[in-house]
Amino acid sequence: MLVPKPRDSPAMDTSIPFDADARRLLWRCRRGMKELDVLLERFARGMLPSASSGERRALDRFLELPDPVLVDYLLGQAIPEDAELALLVQRIAASVPRATSSPSLQSTSGAPHPVTPGP
Numbered sequence: 880m881l882v883p884k885p886r887d888s889p890a891m892d893t894s895i896p897f898d899a900d901a902r903r904l905l906w907r908c909r910r911g912m913k914e915l916d917v918l919l920e921r922f923a924r925g926m927l928p929s930a931s932s933g934e935r936r937a938l939d940r941f942l943e944l945p946d947p948v949l950v951d952y953l954l955g956q957a958i959p960e961d962a963e964l965a966l967l968v969q970r971i972a973a974s975v976p977r978a979t980s981s982p983s984l985q986s987t988s989g990a991p992h993p994v995t996p997g998p
Contacts, residue, residue, distance in 0.1 A: 900935060904935060904942070905920060908922075908942065910946050911946050912950070915953075921974070922971045926974075937964060940964065941964055953968065953972060955972070
């Protein structure tokens with residue numbers, strides 16, 4: 880007999896009903912990198928039920944960016960110049976439990992640099 884695993888947090892609760900817009904954003908959280916998939920979908924599941932239309936638009940714009948840019952932002956290698964996206968990156972980063980800091984994930988210059996994504 881299979882015993883269901885307890886959920887880690889409400890963010891992992893798949894029983895929360897999502898409207899069509901939220902389901903579309905959740906689908907867009909599926910990227911080409913497993914790490915991004917897990918991080919973005921976990922964040923979106925936690926924030927979408929109570930997100931304002933502005934927060935959803937910011938997530939939508941964020942998800943338009945290419946994976947390498949998202950990785951740079953989420954690892955702290957770069958900071959979005961757009962203040963709304965910078966705030967979203969902070970919220971996503973704050974939603975991730977941190978065990979220890981890995982030296983391999985640190986910026987070589989010691990500080991993140993602003994990046995404007997190309998076309």
